[in-house]
Amino acid sequence: GQELVQINTGNAIVLDRISYVIGYSELCFGPSLGEGSFGKVYQGTWRQTEVAIKQLHVHQLSTEIAAEFENEAQVMARLRSPKIPQFYGYCMSPHYCLVMEYMPNGSLYQVLHNQQPLDWSIRLRIALDISLGLNFLHQENILHRDVKSLNVLLGQNYEAKLADFGLSRIKKEIQSSSTAKNSSGTLFWMAPELFSRTTGTQTKKSDIYSLGVTLW
Numbered sequence: 009g010q011e012l013v014q015i016n017t018g019n020a021i022v023l024d025r026i027s028y029v030i031g032y033s034e035l036c037f038g039p040s041l042g043e044g045s046f047g048k049v050y051q052g053t054w055r056q057t058e059v060a061i062k063q064l065h066v067h068q069l070s071t072e073i074a075a076e077f078e079n080e081a082q083v084m085a086r087l088r089s090p091k092i093p094q095f096y097g098y099c100m101s102p103h104y105c106l107v108m109e110y111m112p113n114g115s116l117y118q119v120l121h122n123q124q125p126l127d128w129s130i131r132l133r134i135a136l137d138i139s140l141g142l143n144f145l146h147q148e149n150i151l152h153r154d155v156k157s158l159n160v161l162l163g164q165n166y167e168a169k170l171a172d173f174g175l176s177r178i179k180k181e182i183q184s185s186s187t188a189k190n191s192s193g194t195l196f197w198m199a200p201e202l203f204s205r206t207t208g209t210q211t212k213k214s215d216i217y218s219l220g221v222t223l224w
Contacts, residue, residue, distance in 0.1 A: 028085040030054065030097040030107055035061055041114070044158075046172075047106075054107055059096060064104040077104065080174045087148065091141030093161060093169045111169060113162035116222075120157060126166075134160070134168040135223055141170030142219055146212050150174060153210050155218035156197040197221045 038051040047064040054061075069077060081098040084106075099105040113119065116134065119126065126134075138160055145152055152159075152173040159172040199217035202208040 028082060028097040030099050030105075032099045032102060032105065035099070035105065035107065037061060051110060054096065057096075058110045059107050060093075060110045062106040062108070064106075066104060067102075069104065074100065081106065083150075084174060087144075087150075089141065089144040091137055091144055091169055092173075093171050108171070109169075111161035111163050111171075113164065113166060115158050116160035116162060116168065117157035119162060130166050134162070134166065137168035138170055138219065138222065141168070142215060145170070145173055146215070151210055151212065152215050152218075154194060154197075155215055155222055156194060157222050160222065 034054055036053045038053070041049040041051055041060065043049070045065070047062045050061045050063065052059055052061045078098070078100065081095075084095045085097060087095065093109040093111060096107045096109075098107065138155075142152060142155065150173060152170065154172060155170070159170065161169050161171050163169070197218040199214035202210060202214055
């Protein structure tokens with residue numbers, strides 16, 4: 009989980025490596041923020057930084073899927089956009105975890121269902137933030153595959169960031185073996201063509217359909 013960076017040291021340029029692997033012992037777990045079929049999310053700290061920690065509902069992945077988890081986590085760590093949560097790194101032992109930016113106002117789903125008042129200026133800003141976040145992913149040729157209000161996270165001032173993209177094969181493997189039942193109604197946001205098991209394929213267009221449902 010590394011990438012090359014250039015460090016200027018006097019007249020020399022040295023190639024160093026930044027690792028995105030985080031030691032599990034460095035994580036301090038706080039209260040649970042929620043749980044789905046993919047994993048459980050905790051508020052926590054890492055190196056004196058407040059973070060969100062998603063611990064996957066699995067202790068062992070096949071060699072192929074574990075390699076894909078690591079590859080996709082590296083891609084997530086290299087993405088830089090103010091419209092998606094910053095990804096700090098990941099653990100692979102003794103538990104699979106993703107460590108990312110903590111968003112204090114939780115998900116858009118929670119805000120809507122708590123019936124908190126939202127001024128139209130805030131609603132429009134959230135809508136724009138979600139759209140820009142999805143556009144950024146599509147520009148990187150990344151499909152979100154699960155756009156919904158549960159995956160829109162809100163910061164201190166209700167700025168919105170689009171989370172929980174990627175890792176589709178890992179999610180399928182975990183959900184097929186997990187006893188967790190909280191799928192949070194993802195079907196409600198799915199494009200109609202995806203209901204076909206034989207011909208349904210996720211595309212940028214199906215992401216846009218889910219975006220439309222989220223805006224509605």
